[in-house]
Amino acid sequence: MGDVCPKVDNGCMLRVGLTGGIGAGKSTVTALLAERGAVIVDSDVLAREVIAPGTPGIGAVSDVFGADVLGADGGLDRAAMARLVFADPEARRRLEGIIHPLVRAEAERRFATAPSDAIVVNDVPLLAEVGLAPTFDLVIVVAADQPTRVARLAGRGMNAEDAAARIAAQAPDAVRDAVADAIIDNSGGPVELETAVERLWMERLLPFEHNKRHRTPVKRPEELALVEYQPTWAAAYRRIEARLLRVLDDRAVRIDHIGSTSVPGLLGKDVIDVQVILSEASDLLDVAEPLADNGFPLSSDTADTPFPADDDPARWRKRLHGGTDPGQICHIHLRPAASPAARLSLLFRDWLRTDAAVRERYADAKRRLAAEAPNASAYAAAKEPIVSEMLPAAEHWAATSGWG
Structure with a gap:
């Protein structure tokens, strides 16, 4: 594609945020988008990388929480940290205060180095909760009904009671739906999901990227259609x-x-x-x-x-x-x-x-x-x-x- 947009650093490529509750199937949707050519930036992966052994991030964690949260390799002892933050909401906020800015900075670096005609999808589990939706051109929420999500978590070895508790501990679906420009329902099977992703890619993401890069506003159709008020x-x-x-x-x-x-x-x-x-x-x-x-x-x-x-x-x-x-x-x-x-x-x-x-x-x-x-x-x-x-x-x- 031609490089029409004069700014490559964060101002041209299509920035897509993707989120969803635990068990909804974000990783499956991300993989399907990657197959179609999307550049994927996974915030969970970045969260591990920014506090890898020897990084400034793990040094900051150690300074705040002490050496007891470090493993033998100098990296994070995740079990020890989990026990600490789950029992102390203030400790969790301090940890997030260290990790989240580092993740956002690394995500921005990867956005900045993407091709000017890229569709970059940033998988952010807490996108809605931390107010990041306006930083993206479009937000996709992957959704699924609770029984389906519980069943998927059970397939990962979690019992039903713990799975329901993990879902309940997250933000309600309404919080994510409020920031969603597109919702992909992943309550069905793989064929239905692939059809939904393909339609989103072909009918929305590809033309959106083209329009943004070429600075082409979408015109209202000349075929007149009035509809009753939509909430x-x-x-x-x-x-x-x-x-x-x-x-x-x-x-x-x-x-x-x-x-x-x-x-x-x-x-x-x-x-x-x-x-x-x-x-x-x-x-x-x-x-x-x-x-x-x-x-x-x-x-x-x-x-x-x-x-x-x-x-x-x-x-x-x-x-x-x-x-x-x-x-x-x-x-x-x-x-x-x-x-x-x-x-x-x-x-x-x-x-x-x-x-x-x-x-x-x-x-x-x-x-x-x-x-x-x-x-x-x-x-x-x-x-x-x-x-x-x-x-x-x-x-x-x-x-x-x-x-x-």
């Missing part, structure tokens, strides 16, 4: 928001979920619209490269339609960035804090969230337009004057309710 939209927004916060840091005044997918009960296109308000108009240009490096390239340098129509068009300027993940289309609307559109997008959202009757009238209008429009572009153009007609009522609601 998963809010979680998808939170994952995008976390990644944007990591990239933009204090350059963003605020980040919000806007558009139809941000209003519970409202139907819409399966597109997550995100508004990023920047302190200055010049920031629209300054953040372009960091966003592109992290999978959110510029889609268009454009402007919102002024409201009222005779307002200064320069006040309505914005830049639209898009995501490169084909599994979740997103539009990132970058607006300066002084933009009237920044305020109106939040006003319209909050009004619809608050007033069920208005929300239903708007939904009826959307359904009618969708039935008449030949494609998504025509639908968007036809919807714009309807929104403009509704804005005076939204302003009245804002004035009488004390909004803002």
Whole structure:
């Protein structure tokens, strides 16, 4: 493949985090991804390497816990350390405070040396628990039902009671599911698992890598499809928001979920619209490269339609960035804090969230337009004057309710 991305060190290759509970089958999924060409970085392996005999890591462990946790070869006596940390949560935190930064540093080194067109999969058992999800372009969670996980652990020589206790001691599935961009259900047999991995690889990971490297945002399809409100939209927004916060840091005044997918009960296109308000108009240009490096390239340098129509068009300027993940289309609307559109997008959202009757009238209008429009572009153009007609009522609601 051609080397299009200008930055090889962590800014170009696709960074995939993989996690799952004990017994879910992470190692099997990792092996299947490796067969398809993924570069694997296994954090469990790294955790052993960074405290191997003679390393600075084992020296730090010895300094904190004493020579009693060392074996005859100068490496870690894992049984002695296990007895210590399982009985003392504070000791476990001190150990993790030594090992986790070393593992992350080594993982970053391996990411940095991967080819620019690589799909690098980092197997991280505690990815969700330690808050690493936003550092990856995509997070895969390997899941399986509890009876299947217990049976697998029993196959490793663990009795059922101990297996259930180990599962219960880990974070609940909901914690991992919240950060998952993709969930692979490994409750079935090997054929079902291989089919799921192949589909993920071909339909999501390969095009995602191509799009990110070539800085090609995923466009919404012209074939119009409105769907009823999906509870998963809010979680998808939170994952995008976390990644944007990591990239933009204090350059963003605020980040919000806007558009139809941000209003519970409202139907819409399966597109997550995100508004990023920047302190200055010049920031629209300054953040372009960091966003592109992290999978959110510029889609268009454009402007919102002024409201009222005779307002200064320069006040309505914005830049639209898009995501490169084909599994979740997103539009990132970058607006300066002084933009009237920044305020109106939040006003319209909050009004619809608050007033069920208005929300239903708007939904009826959307359904009618969708039935008449030949494609998504025509639908968007036809919807714009309807929104403009509704804005005076939204302003009245804002004035009488004390909004803002």
